[in-house]
Amino acid sequence: MPHPQSFTCSSPPVDQVGVIERAKRFQTRSVKTQSKMQGLRMILSMIDLTTLEGMDTPGKVKQLCFKAQHLHDSTAGLPTVAAICVYPNFVALAKRALGDSKIKVASVATAFPSGNTSLEIKLDDVRMAVDQGADEIDMVISRGKFHAGEFGYVYDEIAEVKNACGPSRLKVILETGELGTFDNVRKASDIAIAAGGDFIKTSTGKIKPAATMPVTLVMLEAIRDHYFKTGEMVGMKPAGGISNAKLALQYLIMVQETLGDSWLDNHWFRFGASSLANDVLMQIVKQNTGAYQSADYFSID
Amino acid sequence: MAKAKNNSALDSVQILKTYKMYIGGNFPRTESGRYYSPQVNGKSIANICRASPKDMRNAVVAARSAQPPWASRTAYNRSQILYRIAEMLQGRSEQFVAELQIQGLKTQDARIQVQATIDRMIYYSGWCDKFQQLFSSVNPVASSHFNFSVLEPTGVVVLLASQTSPLLGLANAIAPIIASGNTCVAIANEDQPLSAITFCEVLQTSDLPPGVVNVLTGKLDELMTHAAKHLDVNAIAADQIGTPNLEAVRADAAGNLKRIADLQIDWSDDNQAQNPYLIEKFCEVKTTWHPIEQISSSGSGY
Amino acid sequence: MSKMKTSLWKLDPAPESSDHISLESSYGLFIDGEFVESEGGDKFATINPATEAPIAAITEATDTDVDKAVKAARLAYQKVWSKTSPTDRGKYIFRIARLIQEKARELAVIETLDGGKPIRESRDIDIPLAAAHFFYYAGWADKLPYAFPNRTPKPLGVAGQIIPWNFPLLMAAWKIAPAIACGNTVVLKPAETTSLTALKLCEIIQQAGLPPGVVNVVTGHQKVGAAIVDHPDVNKIAFTGSTAVGKGIQTAIAATDKSCTLELGGKAANIVFDDAPIDQAVEGIINGIYFNQGHVCCAGSRLFVQESVFEEVMRKLKHRIDTLNVGDPMDKNTDVGAINSKKQLQQINQYIEIGKSEGADFYQLQCDLPERGFWCPPCLFTGVAQSNRIAQEEIFGPVLAVQTFRTVAEVIKKANNTPYGLSAGVWTDKGSKLFNMTAQMRAGVVWANTYNKFDPTSPFGGYKESGFGREGGVHGLAAYVKI
Known part of the structure; x- marks a missing residue:
């Protein structure tokens, strides 16, 4: 494992204007007919259906779990979403509600969303979620420490959390909206990957801007560099702000052109979203029927 | 110890000046050994080097190697050196007046010429660190880039110098060429080359680095062809060399797409001779692009 | 990691529609504000390089045609354009810019059909930049003295302009916009493989009401270009193309007073x-x-x-x-x-x-x-x-x-x-x-930290054998005035 302090100089610089230009070019891609249907189904299968509200209740979580398994029953042959994403205290409930569907339960942890507590409490938070049966843990990095230049602290913390995850896969939320520059996003990505994160994830959804294509591209490039160097794949999860099918398709184009086909799978790529699924469903039904759809015909949970 | 005789100057035997050429800061004779004897009023004024193509080549080599360091001097420094040339001219003005007289000028006209030469040198000295601000631009492109255009010297410029104004025309044409950082190979006035060579003595003692200005004497029609065809010459300034000559130079210059400046200037006219566009003529416009990061205080764009 | 063509997610064709464009089956020359047939010139087919299918017949202009075009440009220069107020010159050019924007998609489609460049580029780069170029120089028409401190810029007269096939409409814009903004009139020759958008531009110029003869377009091969270069009543040559041809032009005009700007090859x-x-x-x-x-x-x-x-x-x-x-x-x-x-x-x-x-x-x-x-x-x-x-x-x-x-x-x-x-x-x-x-x-x-960016405000042009003169920006004006 590289010495954490080495991250201060090993991350390559990022030119923001160049990244934005490149991201825009993905958006000129036009996805039509069969490839569109294929893409839309892929998006559904990659969604982490999320509820992370202070007012979450068992009822709300149960509804979401039902939705996850029955996206739009009037359309046959749809995939299910990849996972349900909830707070730790709803993990057991979600696990029960999802039964033997293959849908995973992801839990945020580590004093989500701020991450401002002690390492011990964070680790307890993680252990609790894992004990309740969480398949995946979405942690937040300590942005304050990161900005203070304590990259070693950030690295060690991620490594400890990874350790506490046991068999559960770890998604490391960088909260890019608080990192300020693409150079920092790149550096944080490199730290998270080196410390053992199975996924890197843009945002908590509580801070704007959340996921953007340029930010995601910078993170994908970090994943690619790691793959080129080590042959190890790391997953990516943009979260927050991706609410329509067209944008999600452009994300998939970006993943394919940056990382390749191997990442076009929900084991390696996820969308953290609450309202994306319905827009994708509307597009699928439109493709099938030829008629533009209304939101009234798609259940909101 | 023998005492110097107290003879008056008029009684002693005159030591005649040998006029050589000015290449790379030295005063060599032509490698060819050839000479010619320009005449004023039917009388030979001196034996003058008749430069060969090889001399031209040597001069271009000197100019080429002097060019990047000259261009990388600060504009302030180039300005001071041009001013120094004016100072040295002032100090030797009587010698120039005398030489111009030998070349056929009346005393009063010679004095006017010398004074104008000094003044023009000061004029262009002042432009060295200003023309850039006049001709540069920041270009408001419709994308997130900082974009600016500046002038850079063209490189090595051959001056086919004035056949009518042997000192003023030469110096006045050289000054805007070198002000921006070009180096120059000048072909002196064929019939009146004396003041050109003496001007080089001024240049040599004015902190001007060797090779920045080189002066050849000889036959214009012979030398201009080699200059125009020379692939390491970037531009030619032709000072009223006559239409047939100009056309020949233009055609020869196409070999490497030299810039040709046809100087239609009356050097005695301040309005024409004092002209920053003469500096611009021997410059290239370079445009540079660089991205500008888009992060405002609100974080938008990030 | 490489995306083989057996990719598991391959994009289906997404063709831009071409049913909205209007093209003639045969084009004449644009002289003195009208499309006219050549006096004795042949026609040749311009083809779609992606299919090799012919698109339209293009005229090979003769020396007589070129002479007619230059005469029209001279007359327009003397009688009309040099007497048009700078403000009005600008207004005509603004109109052209707007019309290009209105017809942008049609122009992009034609550019792509005729030249083979991706529709993404013609749509997002060529055509918008062409319109922007006209907008930029339109505004200069009545401000020229500010570009040349202490001088009074005057037009040169008739400008002969020869452009390449790589950016057909954009190069036409780079040439025509500053020339007519500065008060010159123009005879332009597009490249033989990509004449269509220049001819469509003529329709736009007609629609903009630009006085007849201010812009003339003659089509054909290199011989037509040579006829423009050699024409005694042309005051200025502006050429974009190969260094070899550029040298030929400098030689050809050596014995004339024609001014010249050349934008030639590169090996960056x-x-x-x-x-x-x-x-x-x-x-x-x-x-x-x-x-x-x-x-x-x-x-x-x-x-x-x-x-x-x-x-x-x-x-x-x-x-x-x-x-x-x-x-x-x-x-x-x-x-x-x-x-x-x-x-x-x-x-x-x-x-x-x-x-x-x-x-x-x-x-x-x-x-x-x-x-x-x-x-x-x-x-x-x-x-x-x-x-x-x-x-x-x-x-x-x-x-x-x-x-x-x-x-x-x-x-x-x-x-x-x-x-x-x-x-x-x-x-x-x-x-x-x-x-x-x-x-x-x-x-x-x-x-x-960027590459291949272009903008009408940004001067473009070469050192050494890449040519001389600049196009774009305030520096681009110098190519079309005497001071």
Whole structure:
């Protein structure tokens, strides 16, 4: 494992204007007919259906779990979403509600969303979620420490959390909206990957801007560099702000052109979203029927 | 110890000046050994080097190697050196007046010429660190880039110098060429080359680095062809060399797409001779692009 | 990781529709405000290089036609344009700019059909920039004295303008807009393989009500261009094209008073330092050489990579090349379209053979190509030496020559070691190094941490054998006035 302090100089610089230009070019891609249907189904299968509200209740979580398994029953042959994403205290409930569907339960942890507590409490938070049966843990990095230049602290913390995850896969939320520059996003990505994160994830959804294509591209490039160097794949999860099918398709184009086909799978790529699924469903039904759809015909949970 | 005789100057035997050429800061004779004897009023004024193509080549080599360091001097420094040339001219003005007289000028006209030469040198000295601000631009492109255009010297410029104004025309044409950082190979006035060579003595003692200005004497029609065809010459300034000559130079210059400046200037006219566009003529416009990061205080764009 | 053509998610064709465009089956010449038939000139077909199907018949103008066009331009100059107020000149040009915007999609489609460039580029770059160019110079028409302090700029008269086939409408805009803004009248010859958008521009010019004769367009091959250059009543020649032809023009007008600006070939160095933002640099390399199939005079055709990052850059570059879509230019997802002509394809292939025979290592995108049409998938050579012909000569195609370097001094020397001097690219995150590099490059346009950017406000043009004069910006005005 590289010495954490080495991250201060090993991350390559990022030119923001160049990244934005490149991201825009993905958006000129036009996805039509069969490839569109294929893409839309892929998006559904990659969604982490999320509820992370202070007012979450068992009822709300149960509804979401039902939705996850029955996206739009009037359309046959749809995939299910990849996972349900909830707070730790709803993990057991979600696990029960999802039964033997293959849908995973992801839990945020580590004093989500701020991450401002002690390492011990964070680790307890993680252990609790894992004990309740969480398949995946979405942690937040300590942005304050990161900005203070304590990259070693950030690295060690991620490594400890990874350790506490046991068999559960770890998604490391960088909260890019608080990192300020693409150079920092790149550096944080490199730290998270080196410390053992199975996924890197843009945002908590509580801070704007959340996921953007340029930010995601910078993170994908970090994943690619790691793959080129080590042959190890790391997953990516943009979260927050991706609410329509067209944008999600452009994300998939970006993943394919940056990382390749191997990442076009929900084991390696996820969308953290609450309202994306319905827009994708509307597009699928439109493709099938030829008629533009209304939101009234798609259940909101 | 023998005492110097107290003879008056008029009684002693005159030591005649040998006029050589000015290449790379030295005063060599032509490698060819050839000479010619320009005449004023039917009388030979001196034996003058008749430069060969090889001399031209040597001069271009000197100019080429002097060019990047000259261009990388600060504009302030180039300005001071041009001013120094004016100072040295002032100090030797009587010698120039005398030489111009030998070349056929009346005393009063010679004095006017010398004074104008000094003044023009000061004029262009002042432009060295200003023309850039006049001709540069920041270009408001419709994308997130900082974009600016500046002038850079063209490189090595051959001056086919004035056949009518042997000192003023030469110096006045050289000054805007070198002000921006070009180096120059000048072909002196064929019939009146004396003041050109003496001007080089001024240049040599004015902190001007060797090779920045080189002066050849000889036959214009012979030398201009080699200059125009020379692939390491970037531009030619032709000072009223006559239409047939100009056309020949233009055609020869196409070999490497030299810039040709046809100087239609009356050097005695301040309005024409004092002209920053003469500096611009021997410059290239370079445009540079660089991205500008888009992060405002609100974080938008990030 | 490379995306083979058996990709598990392959995009379906997304063709731009072409049912909204209007084209004649045969075009005459545009002289004195009217489309007229040639006096004795033949017609030739302009073809779609992606299908080899003929699109329309184009006129081969004769010397008589050129003379008529110059006479019309002279008359318009004397009787009308030189007497039109600068403000009104500007207003006509503004009208042209607006009309181009209104017809932008039609022009983009025609540009792509006729020239083979991807619709993405004609739609997003060529046509919007052409409109922007007219907008920019329209505004200069009544402000010219401010551009030349202490001088009174005057028009030159009749300008003969000859443009290439790589950016047909955009080059027409670069030439016509500043010329007529400064009060000149114009005889323009588009390239023989791409005349259509220039002729569509004539329709726009008619619609804009520009006085007859201010802009005239004659079509045909090189002979037509030569007739313009040789015409005694033309005051100025503006040419964009090859260095060989440029030299010919300088020679041809040596015995005249014609003024001249030339925008010629290039062999630009694109330099990547080890401290560069590598991923963006790779994208810049791609844009630098594969934009418009490499048919770009300022293409970054010589790549210099610092040895310490050579492996990384090459791996990423090849990976990116593999994601490029080559094929139907009308498909919105096409990145690299058709080579403009059979002749050009032959030249490119010839250079690829030369590169191979010189011993350089060759890498090319493997992909299916349409059966008809002219195609060359993006490719590159590594192990190239400065003495290789592919590193010295302009190929004008999607062929990149890659070299390595160790030090700043070495790369400056190699980059400038060419008779050309049009453009250069530099990639480094270090400001002080960057400013030194941009200053050291003997080239008229230097892109730092970006490449192949164009803007009407930004002067463009070369050093050395890449020509003289500038197009664009305030400096572009000097080409069309005497002061």
